Amino acid sequence: MSRSIQIFPDVAAIAQHAAAIFTSAAEQAVRDRGVFRVAMAGGSTPKALHALLVAEPFRAQLPFEKMQLFFGDERHVPPDHAESNFRMVSETFVSKTPIKPEQVFRIKAELQDAERAALDYEQTLKTQFALKPGELPRFDLMLLGMGNEGHTLSLFPGTTALRDNGRLVVRTWVGKLFTERITCTAPVANNSAAVLFMIAGADKAPALKAVLEGPCEPDQLPSQLIQPANGKLFFLVDSAAGGMLSNKF
Numbered sequence: 233m234s235r236s237i238q239i240f241p242d243v244a245a246i247a248q249h250a251a252a253i254f255t256s257a258a259e260q261a262v263r264d265r266g267v268f269r270v271a272m273a274g275g276s277t278p279k280a281l282h283a284l285l286v287a288e289p290f291r292a293q294l295p296f297e298k299m300q301l302f303f304g305d306e307r308h309v310p311p312d313h314a315e316s317n318f319r320m321v322s323e324t325f326v327s328k329t330p331i332k333p334e335q336v337f338r339i340k341a342e343l344q345d346a347e348r349a350a351l352d353y354e355q356t357l358k359t360q361f362a363l364k365p366g367e368l369p370r371f372d373l374m375l376l377g378m379g380n381e382g383h384t385l386s387l388f389p390g391t392t393a394l395r396d397n398g399r400l401v402v403r404t405w406v407g408k409l410f411t412e413r414i415t416c417t418a419p420v421a422n423n424s425a426a427v428l429f430m431i432a433g434a435d436k437a438p439a440l441k442a443v444l445e446g447p448c449e450p451d452q453l454p455s456q457l458i459q460p461a462n463g464k465l466f467f468l469v470d471s472a473a474g475g476m477l478s479n480k481f
């Protein structure tokens with residue numbers, strides 16, 4: 233694993249660098265295998281990246297017709313719900329590109345039984361990546377954010393999702409939000425060719441310092457689970473989120 237931590241003045245600067253990494257990963261994957269498989273992130277930070285990718289100069293460089301979009305996690309809501317990660321990615325990215333619906337593999341979070349949604353997505357990954365039993369999908373790039381308590385994907389502190397290493401996708405009860413989520417597990421993230429965290433805001437500073445510089449306590453700080461064994465790990469943070477880091481990078 234190669235890890236790089238870079239501090240930028242603001243989210244716009246993070247997005248610029250993330251767009252360069254995204255584009256480079258896409259070009260490389262298409263050169264190597266004719267397809268770019270990316271796991272999109274939820275939350276709000278990715279929106280700045282999406283806005284850059286659908287505009288020049290990045291738009292012209294992206295092989296949209298050879299992209300397959302997946303989701304690292306999803307809220308347990310229908311795809312048209314305001315909280316839906318699929319809806320956010322569709323509105324801010326997919327709808328502004330030539331990407332066709334059949335290139336987008338969403339988590340069917342409208343299913344009342346979140347476990348069924350998780351099993352269904354697990355099957356989607358197995359099919360799309362042509363996995364043999366026990367194999368993990370290898371995303372060319374997984375985009376991630378981090379919550380102010382160190383969660384990533386929907387891997388929240390102290391939840392059963394942190395230990396479901398036999399699974400690719402699980403449902404998880406998130407008590408603090410009083411809601412269920414569906415999420416890829418850490419082994420899936422860790423099999424990616426590249427994982428890119430985009431983290432912004434002073435409220436994230438204590439957790440980011442703990443994740444990067446504190447003791448290894450992944451049950452408290454699930455972002456510490458993300459260590460792609462044969463992949464690149466990028467932390468792109470703004471100066472507010474990185475303000476407590478002792479090593480100035």
Ligand code: 6PG
Nearest residue numbers: 274275276277377378379384385
């Ligand atoms: C989600 C994400 C989650 C997100 C972080 C950061 O579904 O909400 O998967 O892990 O990346 O909560 O969110 P922001 O980018 O909004 O700070």
